[in-house]
Amino acid sequence: MAKRITNNIRRLRFDADEMTQQMLADVVGVSRQTIVAIEKGKYSPSLEVAFKIAEYFNVPLEVVFQYQ
Amino acid sequence: MAKRITNNIRRLRFDADEMTQQMLADVVGVSRQTIVAIEKGKYSPSLEVAFKIAEYFNVPLEVVFQYQ
């Protein structure tokens, strides 16, 4: 029953002209390690970082992150 | 220019039959202080807590939290 948070960051990055982790980290204002950890699902990010990522890709937050 | 995260938790609580902070904290699985802090905007919650709150109220995350 324990729901998990998944994400499509990797796919969104590749759709966005093969953007690198470092580029995304820079535009979002976090370290590359943070992007790596979130992509790999090591932990779920803060709501603020989540919103920033969604804003950058120009999609609703739920397109980037799913709670299922 | 710095965007902020706002929320409608208080209104959603009252719409939900005047639910108390403690009741929401219990169903979401956090402490009442966490609800107080988020409601008052002391800090933005983790994405997981945000999703749990939205799930409880049965609305999309963006109905509870706005990035503006």
Added chain:
DNA sequence: ACATCATGTCAAAAATTTTATACATGACTT
């Protein structure tokens, strides 16, 4: 007046997220 309840606040500890460094690997280029 007294008790109860919901909310607000405060402070310190615990837990989690984020950063900073460093190093390893495979893919690609020259």
Added chain:
DNA sequence: AAGTCATGTATAAAATTTTTGACATGATGT
């Protein structure tokens, strides 16, 4: 073969979120 680039991993420190416990206030009820 050597160099560069993107990614993965690891660890400790820093920053932020969350908990715990305690106390104050105003509103409500008895």
